[in-house]
Amino acid sequence: MSKAFTKEPEGGDVYDDLPDRPISPHNLVTAHGLELIETELARLHVDHAAAHDADDKPLLAKINRDLRYWTSRRATAQVVEPPSDKTQVHFGSTVTIEREDGRRQTYRIVGEDEADPAKGTLSYVSPVAQALQNTAVGETVEAGAGEATIVDIS
Known part of the structure; x- marks a missing residue:
C-alpha cells in the first residue's frame, strides 16, 4: 500500500516521549x-x-x-556542608589560582547542576576542579592548557 494512504502522525504530533536528559x-x-x-x-x-x-x-x-x-x-x-578545612581544596571550597600569564581566577567547587564557570563556579567533576582537589596554597596544578598556582583557599 502506498504511504499516501496510511495515517501517520504529522511532523509534530508525537509529544509524549521526548528522550530523557542524561542523568549523571x-x-x-x-x-x-x-x-x-x-x-x-x-x-x-x-x-x-x-x-x-x-x-x-x-x-x-x-x-x-x-x-x-x-x-x-x-x-x-x-x-555537602562547607568545608571547615581551609588548608586544602575540597568540595565547597573557594579557591583562587594564578595562571602562567599572571591572570588570577577565583572559583567555588560546587555540584554539576549549579556550576557556571563564567560566574565563578566549577563542577567538582570538571578536570580543573579534579586537579585542584586536596591541594594547598603554593601548589601548582594542570589547569586547562597550562598550569596554575593556588594562591588562596577559603
Whole structure:
C-alpha cells in the first residue's frame, strides 16, 4: 500500500516521549545547589499547570521531561556542608589560582547542576576542579592548557 494512504502522525504530533536528559551519577550539591533544584522544580510545576490549561502538548512534553530530570536530581542530591578545612581544596571550597600569564581566577567547587564557570563556579567533576582537589596554597596544578598556582583557599 502506498504511504499516501496510511495515517501517520504529522511532523509534530508525537509529544509524549521526548528522550530523557542524561542523568549523571554524580550528585553532590551545596545547600545553595539544593535550593536551586527545588526552585526549578517549583517553577516547572507552575509551568506544567499553565501548559496543561493551554493544552500545549509540545510544551507539556518538554516540561514533563525536565520534571523527570529535576525530580531525579532532587531525589539523589547529597548535600555537602562547607568545608571547615581551609588548608586544602575540597568540595565547597573557594579557591583562587594564578595562571602562567599572571591572570588570577577565583572559583567555588560546587555540584554539576549549579556550576557556571563564567560566574565563578566549577563542577567538582570538571578536570580543573579534579586537579585542584586536596591541594594547598603554593601548589601548582594542570589547569586547562597550562598550569596554575593556588594562591588562596577559603
